[in-house]
Amino acid sequence: ELKVEQNPLFLSMQEGKNYTIYCNYSTTSDRLYWYRQDPGKSLESLFVLLSNGAVKQEGRLMASLDTKARLSTLHITAAVHDLSATYFCAVDLNSNSGYALNFGKGTSLLVTP
Amino acid sequence: DGGITQSPKYLFRKEGQNVTLSCEQNLNHDAMYWYRQDPGQGLRLIYYSQIVNDFQKGDIAEGYSVSREKKESFPLTVTSAQKNPTAFYLCASRILRAGYGNTIYFGEGSWLTVV
Numbered sequence: 001e002l003k004v005e006q007n008p009l010f011l012s013m014q015e016g017k018n019y020t021i022y023c024n025y026s027t028t029s030d031r032l033y034w035y036r037q038d039p040g041k042s043l044e045s046l047f048v049l050l051s052n053g054a055v056k057q058e059g060r061l062m063a064s065l066d067t068k069a070r071l072s073t074l075h076i077t078a079a080v081h082d083l084s085a086t087y088f089c090a091v092d093l094n095s096n097s098g099y100a101l102n103f104g105k106g107t108s109l110l111v112t113p
Numbered sequence: 114d115g116g117i118t119q120s121p122k123y124l125f126r127k128e129g130q131n132v133t134l135s136c137e138q139n140l141n142h143d144a145m146y147w148y149r150q151d152p153g154q155g156l157r158l159i160y161y162s163q164i165v166n167d168f169q170k171g172d173i174a175e176g177y178s179v180s181r182e183k184k185e186s187f188p189l190t191v192t193s194a195q196k197n198p199t200a201f202y203l204c205a206s207r208i209l210r211a212g213y214g215n216t217i218y219f220g221e222g223s224w225l226t227v228v
Contacts, residue, residue, distance in 0.1 A: 033217070042203060043156075043219045088155060098161035098169060099209060100146050101217055105155040 002027045004091050006104035013079050013111055021107045023072040023089035031092040032065050032072045033101060036085045043088065047074075079111045115140050117220035119204050125228045126191065126198060134189045134223045136204035143209040145187035146217070149173060150201040159202075162187055163209060191225060199227050 003026040013019050023032070031050055035043040047056045049065035049072060056063050060083065062075045072089055086108045090101035117138045126132045136145065144163045148156040158171030162181040176195025181187050187206075191198045204220040 042222045045216050045218070048216050090156075097158075097171075098144055098146070098163045099207065100144075100158050100161050100171065101156075101205075102158075103148075103155040108153075 004104040119220035142206035
């Protein structure tokens, strides 16, 4: 059974600070996804990482993937309040599961002044 | 505009009642999915379908049923057998033809509450 673990699950950080969210998964996969969810809303796609060593950046967020370590990171640079949300990582299941995504429990991020 | 439309956005169910959540996509996506999200939790897979007239159970299918009569539509019925249905339900879809690794897109979600 594929397990996806995120840590931390809760993160309170000051504006202007840097921090990293970690996503570990238990079986081989070359594809990892990061989503953002605002309270009461649906999921917004942030990054799709498709190969070992992939790095993608958008604004103050940067995601990377190490398939050998089965680890992805989401790095936040100089946090601002607008980044407050819940962040999910997800890994592709295989054809036996219809290529569905298996999600971590999410990291609730609160950026304070 | 292309996208995934879920309806209704809010739904109240009485004890013993079946309710159906609608999911329609005009993205020409092959696969469609239903996920359930409980407050403060991640997403759990209920059912998925890769082609018309075929669907498979996910991790928490008990008390739910689906159909896929058209490529664009994947309705979810929450039956009275589902004892704790209060949750946020998300429908999603993706292309399979170009190989997996493509983004999964989500609808806006439906809130179901038991009264």
